[in-house]
Every structure is written in C-alpha cells, then in structure tokens.
Amino acid sequence: MAIERTLSIIKPDATERNITGLIVARLEGAGLRVVAQQRVWWKKKHAEEFYEMHKKRPFFDDLVKFMVSGPIVIQVLEGEDAIKKNREVMGATNPEEADAGTIRKDFAISLEKNSVHGSDTPENAKREIDLCFKKSEIVG
Numbered sequence: 001m002a003i004e005r006t007l008s009i010i011k012p013d014a015t016e017r018n019i020t021g022l023i024v025a026r027l028e029g030a031g032l033r034v035v036a037q038q039r040v041w042w043k044k045k046h047a048e049e050f051y052e053m054h055k056k057r058p059f060f061d062d063l064v065k066f067m068v069s070g071p072i073v074i075q076v077l078e079g080e081d082a083i084k085k086n087r088e089v090m091g092a093t094n095p096e097e098a099d100a101g102t103i104r105k106d107f108a109i110s111l112e113k114n115s116v117h118g119s120d121t122p123e124n125a126k127r128e129i130d131l132c133f134k135k136s137e138i139v140g
C-alpha cells in the first residue's frame, strides 16, 4: 500500500469542548502520523474557498458560518492508505450513521457539528493540503 498524505480538520465544536487531544490520539492510534499541524481561526474567505465544491449545496452558508465560528486545528496526516484510513477512523459524515468506535460516533454533536473533516480523494487531499500549508511546514 502507498504512503499517502491527507488533510484533516478538527472543527470548532471540538476545539470549543477542548477535545483536540482526544481526537489526535484516535488518529495516531489508527497509525496516522501528524506531519503538520496548526491552530487557526479562518476568515469567511478561507472557509468559502476550502469548501468551494459545496457552493451550490443548501447547507453551504451554514457550513461556512460554522467553520468561522471558532478556532480549528488543521493537520496533514501521513500513513499507509491515509485518505481511506482517516475516513474510517472519522466515521460517517452524519454521526447518527457512524459506526461504533469512530470519532464522529463518540464525539460529534450533529451533521454540521461533526468534529472532524478529512479529504475524500487523492486529488482533493492535494488541493486541500496545498490550500492550508506551505511545503516547508510539512515535516514527515
């Protein structure tokens, strides 16, 4: 299996509850390595650009509003099959549909306040990593 990198976000509902460490422990426990990490508070333009692919969806405005409502932790995760592995450990987007033992099942509050984001394809992982980090900030 190939070593991949993926973009992860610990969302405002999780920073507010001070559970970022609990989430990182889950990621590391799944064999993912944090090779870049920064706590930031996005401006509206950052959230709009990051979630551009959802621009036409009815939930877009609320999603942007939520993502700028507090600090977030952006990360690059590295590991074997990292994109799929991260999505497995996160669980389904809607916590009500997430499997037992996943981050979203255990920590998420709702479909919007679902604690974490993870890239879904290699193309999106590259785009999202490039949007969030300079090459020099990623240290494997």
Ligand code: CMP
Pocket (backbone or CB within 6 Å): 054, 059, 063, 093, 111, 112, 113, 114, 116, 117, 118
């Ligand atoms: P995320 O993986 O960050 O990608 C887009 C986000 O939009 C998603 O997690 C959810 O938190 C949020 N969202 C809100 N409503 C919906 C919806 N109806 N379908 C999918 N995602 C939604």
